[in-house]
Every structure is written in structure tokens, then in C-alpha cells.
Amino acid sequence: MTDINHLPKGYDLPENRMTREEWKHYFECREKYDVEYSPEEIKKLRNDLDNAFNKNDFDEYFSILQKLPFVPGYALSLKRTDGLKSVWEFNLSKAKEVYPDEF
Numbered sequence: 001m002t003d004i005n006h007l008p009k010g011y012d013l014p015e016n017r018m019t020r021e022e023w024k025h026y027f028e029c030r031e032k033y034d035v036e037y038s039p040e041e042i043k044k045l046r047n048d049l050d051n052a053f054n055k056n057d058f059d060e061y062f063s064i065l066q067k068l069p070f071v072p073g074y075a076l077s078l079k080r081t082d083g084l085k086s087v088w089e090f091n092l093s094k095a096k097e098v099y100p101d102e103f
Contacts, residue, residue, distance in 0.1 A: 008084065009101040015083030026088050030103075033066055034093040042068065066090055072098035079103070 004023050010016050018026065037045065045068055052060040066089055075095035078086045079102060092103045 008103050010079070011084075013083075015081075016079075018085070022085070026084060029088045030092070033089065033091045034096065035067065035091060036093050037067070037069070069094040071095075075099075076102055 004020070004027060007023065008016075011018075045064055049061060049064045049068070052058070052064060069091045070087065072095040075087050075090070075092055076099055084103075087103075096103045
């Protein structure tokens, strides 16, 4: 699912209903956040995440957290319970591999 004319599975459920502008934002987030990282890059991001946490820099922490790929089952669970808005500003690249029609 990559554009507003091809909405993800469950788009019409109450927890996923969005305006056209919100769907545009959703797909902008997919372009921005759904980046595939190598294992080395993920390791560096996790180290950076730990460093930000240890420095109490929670703005940086959240920024890094958004880059790390969500665990597919967790992303799907959040989507089903809280809707797509709960995951739209996170990296769903791995979740899209496992559940291509869901995101």
C-alpha cells in the first residue's frame, strides 16, 4: 500500500477511519519513516537510543525510536487495537514485509 488510492486492509474500521488529509499524512509518514536499515545500522541506532536515554534527551530518544523498525506482530496488534494513527509515525518496513496488506 503506497498511496491514497490503495488503502490498507481494515481502512474502513472505526479505529482506522481518517479524513483525506489524515490519509495523505499517513502516506507521507510511510515515505519518511519506512526505511530499511542494515543490521549494523540498527545496532548503531540502538546504541544511540541508549545514549539519548542515559542523557535524558527524550526528544532525541523519540526521534531515534521512530527510525527503528517495529516488530511486525506488535505493529499489527497496535493497529488492530488503537488504529493506524497509533503507528503512523514509526518505521513499519518490517511489518509491511510480513503483513503487506495491513499497512
